[in-house]
Amino acid sequence: MSTDTQAPPTYAIEAVDVRRSYAMDGMQVEALRGITLGIAEGEYVAVTGPSGSGKSTLMHLLGALDRPSSGRLLIGGQDTTSLDDAGLARVRGSEIGFVFQSFQLLARTDAQDNVALPLVYRGVGRTERRQRAVAALEAVGLGHRLSHRPTQLSGGEQQRVAIARALVGEPRLVLADEPTGNLDSANGHEVLNVLEQLNRERGVAVVLVTHDADVAARANRLIRMRDGLVVADEIQRRQESRGEQEVQGRRTPQLARTPQGGRTPQGGRETDGGQEAQHGQVLAIRSPAPSPSPSPSPTPSRSPAPTPSPSSDVPDIPGQPR
Amino acid sequence: MxxxxxxxxxxxxxxxxxxxxxxxxxxxxxxxxxxxxxxxxxxxxxxxxxxEVEGLGSNIVFIVPGKFQFGTTPSLSPLRLSDVQVAARIAGSTQDVTAVVDSGENVTAGQNSFFATVQGVTQNFDVVFNRPLAEGSYLTSADVTTSARVVVLGANVASTLFPNEDPVGRTTAIDGVSFRVVGVAQAQGSAFGVTQDSNVDIPITEAQLLFGINTVQSIEVKAQNPDQIGALSTDLVSALQSEYTGVQFSAVTQSQILGxxxxxxxxxxxxxxxxxxxxxxxxxxxxxxxxxxxxxxxxxxxxxxxxxxxxxxxxxxxxxxxxxxxxxxxxxxxxxxxxxxxxxxxxxxxxxxxxxxxxxxxxxxxxxxxxxxxxxxxxxxxxxxxxxxxxxxx
Known part of the structure; x- marks a missing residue:
């Protein structure tokens, strides 16, 4: 993947004013209240926020497990709004890889067949499935654990099997929901290292939902959510203590993009290249609410007229009247 | 998938x-x-x-009184032994006509006893129904005319009553009346729990005396070939109905029974x-x-x-x-x-x-x-x- 290209960025996934509401005990609950963001190919994004902020709902929408109540979701450039259930399933199977907090491996099935599972639904023959599963397991360092069942593996190994399963279909995007949530810190690190290595080497976009600030700090971009809205979307220098990371200059072009005006490639130019920021330093801070609150920590949730402000209804085109 | x-x-x-x-x-x-x-x-x-029904012999027409129908009790028969002659005239052959009365009776020989179907038949019964003998001889026309106390045993009856000896020439008692064994029928085998091997055949005239009746239950006529069965049936029924005014007769064929x-x-x-x-x-x-x-x-x-x-x-x-x-x-x-x-x-x-x-x-x-x-x-x-x-x- 070449860097610093002038071509408009291609999004692995793009959400445009996505809303999602549920009926709960007769009340409408708005879990997402207008999210617009794009995840570029090969990006490494962490999503954080308190419980109930809507990050799981966002994950489900990004993973095509759920449909937005309104708004559009484009996966690999394809609008999923008009897809039927079978179409969504096909998108999940070919474009998305899931990694879950609780691993979600089939207990009676060995590592190899667990990893091969997504390929079953793509009509891949058994022999090829198993070959690809072996390759995926080798990629996560579990080439010696092919015929082990989940119960015979440590938590970290189980999650690596799950990562291999997420990758075996060569998706555009891996969605990891608290992937370290059930692991101790050593295993958590190991799992994150594997995810990051695959992100680096294969250019798979990774979106990580986490409560853990240390985990979130490792991503190149941090999206904070609260009350169904994105309250901050920041490019960050990776807080990676391991010295071998050399990725910084490479990915920032795609990262520096406003969540709202993400479809205008020049929108993020000013944050490109050359920064020599220190560990943990925030390189760029994007407010989701363009004009009223330029500060890095807006509080849009209770603000008046919340609907137009964070949404893409009003893209930040200079001079547009509000 | x-x-x-x-x-x-x-x-x-x-x-x-x-x-x-x-x-x-x-x-x-x-x-x-x-x-x-x-x-x-x-x-x-x-x-x-x-x-079993096929074993009754092919091409046989059974003449029974009343309307033939399963589930109805058989009508009291008005048929006489003399009607065998009527049937024989229509069939064109005395050889192919027989008549039957039967009843379940105890047959004994010494200590041995067998509850058998005692059939009173004419001398042509074995020909009409194709029942070959294992030994001895069948009932003769003289036996029928003289009401002779002679009997042909079914295979099971013979083996039960005379387990270790040749029954021919021996004496059995039917209902306390002594009969001399003249023949033993070949084993036919069992069919649906009913077997011809448990029958004993005696002259129909003696059976009428034994059972205290003067009628016969049915007359059986063997057609020369299957094509004649229809015409034969009609002729037999109309001949008998003209003889017994107001009584209905049925000609039952094997295919009817089978059906x-x-x-x-x-x-x-x-x-x-x-x-x-x-x-x-x-x-x-x-x-x-x-x-x-x-x-x-x-x-x-x-x-x-x-x-x-x-x-x-x-x-x-x-x-x-x-x-x-x-x-x-x-x-x-x-x-x-x-x-x-x-x-x-x-x-x-x-x-x-x-x-x-x-x-x-x-x-x-x-x-x-x-x-x-x-x-x-x-x-x-x-x-x-x-x-x-x-x-x-x-």
């Missing part, structure tokens, strides 16, 4: 819960086995009865199969129930599969194939059990069995159908699960 992938998944799932799978199948196994066994018994009965018995037994078989089919349905409900439990248990698995790209129809297919595999395997086991039981029943009980080729095929088809029927509801429930909610399930 390819269908055979679904089959492999189903096999894995059933293997993972071997005991539960087996217990779930039990209903189907019993249902299918019951269908196979009962149909075999029904079929056996039908085959045996048809055999009527066949109808009755087919109906019986159908009823038996339907009763057994109810247990198959109950087995199907059990399958449905367990499948619903399985869907609930595997909610997370279903959510995961959907997250990994399974479409609704893939999940439906998986569970439907699982249900069908369950009932089909149960069906195969049930067929094995049913065929084995049928063979055992045929070998060790008086009930004859006959496994028609179609009954295992039908039972298998029905069990597959039951799997589809009772698998659809759980499978559709599985297919419709919302992946988000399913993955959240604990």
């Amino acid at each position: 390819k269908p055979w992938e679904a089959l492999r998944l189903a096999a894995d799932a059933l293997r993972a819960n071997r005991l539960r799978s087996l217990l779930t199948m039990v209903g189907v196994i019993i249902g299918v086995a019951a269908v196979v066994v009962l149909v075999a018994i029904g079929g056996g009965a039908k085959a045996e009865v048809e055999n 009527t018995i066949g109808k009755i037994l087919s109906l019986l078989t159908l009823v038996l199969a339907a009763i057994a089919g109810i247990s198959l349905l109950v087995g199907g409900v059990g399958v449905s129930n367990i499948m619903l439990v399985g869907v609930r248990e595997r909610t997370r698995e279903i959510g995961l599969r959907k997250a990994l790209g399974a479409r609704q129809r893939d999940v439906v297919l998986q569970f439907l194939v699982e249900a069908v595999t369950l009932t089909a395997v149960g069906g195969v086991i049930g067929i094995g059990l049913g065929v084995g039981t049928s063979a055992a029943v045929g070998a060790f009980s008086p009930l004859p069995t006959n496994i028609a080729w179609w009954s295992p095929a039908l039972a298998f088809g029905v069990s597959v159908f039951v799997g589809v029927l009772f698998g659809v509801v759980p499978a559709r429930r599985a297919g419709r699960l919302d992946p988000v909610a399913a993955l959240r399930t604990d």
Whole structure:
């Protein structure tokens, strides 16, 4: 993947004013209240926020497990709004890889067949499935654990099997929901290292939902959510203590993009290249609410007229009247 | 997902819960086995009865009083022995006409005793019905005219009454009256629990004395070939009806008997199969129930599969194939059990069995159908699960 290209960025996934509401005990609950963001190919994004902020709902929408109540979701450039259930399933199977907090491996099935599972639904023959599963397991360092069942593996190994399963279909995007949530810190690190290595080497976009600030700090971009809205979307220098990371200059072009005006490639130019920021330093801070609150920590949730402000209804085109 | 992938998944799932799978199948196994066994018994009965009726001899017309119908009590016969001559004139041959009266009587010889069907017949009975003798000679025309106390024993009667000696020339007692044995009939074999081998034949004139009657129950005429049966029947009936004004007679042919018995037994078989089919349905409900439990248990698995790209129809297919595999395997086991039981029943009980080729095929088809029927509801429930909610399930 070449860097610093002038071509408009291609999004692995793009959400445009996505809303999602549920009926709960007769009340409408708005879990997402207008999210617009794009995840570029090969990006490494962490999503954080308190419980109930809507990050799981966002994950489900990004993973095509759920449909937005309104708004559009484009996966690999394809609008999923008009897809039927079978179409969504096909998108999940070919474009998305899931990694879950609780691993979600089939207990009676060995590592190899667990990893091969997504390929079953793509009509891949058994022999090829198993070959690809072996390759995926080798990629996560579990080439010696092919015929082990989940119960015979440590938590970290189980999650690596799950990562291999997420990758075996060569998706555009891996969605990891608290992937370290059930692991101790050593295993958590190991799992994150594997995810990051695959992100680096294969250019798979990774979106990580986490409560853990240390985990979130490792991503190149941090999206904070609260009350169904994105309250901050920041490019960050990776807080990676391991010295071998050399990725910084490479990915920032795609990262520096406003969540709202993400479809205008020049929108993020000013944050490109050359920064020599220190560990943990925030390189760029994007407010989701363009004009009223330029500060890095807006509080849009209770603000008046919340609907137009964070949404893409009003893209930040200079001079547009509000 | 390819269908055979679904089959492999189903096999894995059933293997993972071997005991539960087996217990779930039990209903189907019993249902299918019951269908196979009962149909075999029904079929056996039908085959045996048809055999028996055919064994009566082909081309024979039975003249009986009243309207011939199964289930009605036979009318009191007005027929006389002299009507044999009337029948012989119409048939054009005395050789091919006989008459019968019969009654169940105790036949004894020394300490041995046998409850036999004592038939009073004319001397042509063995010719008309084609009953060859094992030894001795049959009743003669002189025996009939003189009401001789002579008897021809059926094979079973002979072996019971005279286990270690030649019966011919010996004496038996029928109803306390002594008869001399002149012949022993060849064994005919059993048919539907009834056998000609338990009959003893005596002259019809002596039988009338013995039973205290002066009529005969039926007159049997053997047609020279099957084409004549129709005309012969009509002629015989009209001749007798002109003789006995106001009395109805029926000419019963073998095909009529076969047809009527066949109808009755087919109906019986159908009823038996339907009763057994109810247990198959109950087995199907059990399958449905367990499948619903399985869907609930595997909610997370279903959510995961959907997250990994399974479409609704893939999940439906998986569970439907699982249900069908369950009932089909149960069906195969049930067929094995049913065929084995049928063979055992045929070998060790008086009930004859006959496994028609179609009954295992039908039972298998029905069990597959039951799997589809009772698998659809759980499978559709599985297919419709919302992946988000399913993955959240604990």
